[in-house]
Amino acid sequence: MAQDPAQPRRSRRGSGAVTLHDVAKLAGVAPITASRALKTPGQVSPEVLKKVTEAVARTGYVPNLLAGGLASTRSRLVAAVVPTISGPVFLETVQSLTEALAESGYQLMLGQSGYAGNREDALLEAIIGRRPDGIVLTGILHSAEGRRRLLASGIPVVETWDLTPTPIDMLVGFSHVEVGRAVARFLHAKGRRTLGVVTGDDARAGRRCEAFQAEARALGLGSVPAVAVPAPTTLKRGREALAELLATASDTDAVFCSSDLLALGVLTEARVRGIRVPEQLAVVGFGDLEFAADVAPALTTVHIKGAAIGRQAAQFIVDRAEGREVGQRVIDIGFSIIEREST
Amino acid sequence: MAQDPAQPRRSRRGSGAVTLHDVAKLAGVAPITASRALKTPGQVSPEVLKKVTEAVARTGYVPNLLAGGLASTRSRLVAAVVPTISGPVFLETVQSLTEALAESGYQLMLGQSGYAGNREDALLEAIIGRRPDGIVLTGILHSAEGRRRLLASGIPVVETWDLTPTPIDMLVGFSHVEVGRAVARFLHAKGRRTLGVVTGDDARAGRRCEAFQAEARALGLGSVPAVAVPAPTTLKRGREALAELLATASDTDAVFCSSDLLALGVLTEARVRGIRVPEQLAVVGFGDLEFAADVAPALTTVHIKGAAIGRQAAQFIVDRAEGREVGQRVIDIGFSIIEREST
């Protein structure tokens, strides 16, 4: 179609998309009225509402949330930071977070910090620049500089999957130290006396491992050998780690693994070597991933309510964004040991 | 500190954050000059660059990308839509997509469409409203209405993990039909004569399954029984499905599973039942997840270059955003059958 010659060319800027202005004109009202019809329908008359609704349908108008966010200083965007998305551990949390936010009309922006911390700064800048209504930190070790910038930004922050005495803002997690202790006591109660650990090399796994070793010592079980594997933890590394552990401590009768995937590797390697689980070797995982209940033998593991963490984080942020004051800012969501055949 | 009484209260609007205006004032230049110093340092004099850089450091200025996006109609945001993030299949793609985009200064926004299609509309609205510079559709079945809205939005779209004769815009994927055929031929060549299928109930898995069955028939292997399991595919469902399959076709000597997790379930159930793999039963998975190579017996499976898909999708979108015309808009990235012990 030819351009209307009576009209000068449309302003040289802009995306060319339908704007609230267009909708308002079509409906015969002021832009602000059209805005109200969409945001707070109760505040406009039924006729206006009808006309605006029709205009929206006719034009296919989609509000520009960039403009809305700029004007209202509420972006309805929430950023989540994970070390890497392919670590299956946080997936459940990210999924429930995405869903819970979507229900409240918020969108999730995903950032990967990587296991190395070098990208963290650029990532934070990219995140803060979007002026999200909240930031969820998932299992991340942030630098002091990063903490400072987050604090300075004034954006609500939820730290998850850990407990710290000095949270940046809000927090929902559990004690890794308690996990390590509990598993040591559990295995001791089961009559195991020669423990071992296979652990990923991230900070939280490290704390579980140390607490496990300390508790074992306190229980009179002597020193517990640990095999550290580089992140990410995989089935393969679990197999290799068991081989390494048995090479130096062949009488080991129980292994605590820092992830279910490592534990599955340990189970696999044990089977291949003809080591009977649980008779000769007890195996405990961490995470209670979906497969844990259904491998053979079924895996005893530490269950974390990942979805609940995500939901609570969303709740924290939405509450804050809607101006509700959150009472409890720190929530210890706990954990539980799910006993199955592998012990 | 007390408010400066000489100054009227700061404007009642705004976030209170440091703006480019503040930086420019501190550096003694106009805002646009400060902007240029940050975006295109080559265009300003060394002195100006120095002063602006210092002002940024002193104030802790972080550019407001909402405002920048609005003014430039380039949001530097890319949306990705996956059915659910916890399906491990697309993880690799999402991860490499996130990384590749981050390298070019783009941020990923994540949306879950769910396996049911009802949320799709609201999701599309939320996405289009942010005016992303691109949208990556991952393994999604979009409604005709959704297609229309995407097309109307004018936002570059990359469809992935599939091939279609009528792509919305750009595409990087492979043929599920060819996968089904290839696996049937592979098993036939291995001397297997009584095939079975365990398949998730999504559309792409369905097409692999049908092509597998058709090819088997063409090879003279008769009709192939299929067990369909609801999404998401899990180890547990794999175990159940093998049980179901054997109940009606106990002489099955090869099973093609629509995911590695299902295949792992089949391997597990076979072991528990004393069925030897591969001697009595061959098992083929799909996805070549990290664990496939290291389970025992190691899993033969269909490998998809998930990371390459993510990188190519990022490339497509960044090229388009930077105004480069992409030559090839449809890329068949292919697949390969990785032969391991399970066949």
Place this chain on the structure above:
DNA sequence: GTGAAAGCGCTAACAC
């Protein structure tokens, strides 16, 4: 209930 005016913080366009 509705509207006019004035920005939100930034950048495109066009001077100089």
Place this chain on the structure above:
DNA sequence: GTGTTAGCGCTTTCAC
């Protein structure tokens, strides 16, 4: 190389 002006599309404020 630097600055002025005028928006981007929306919402806040305040008036009617």
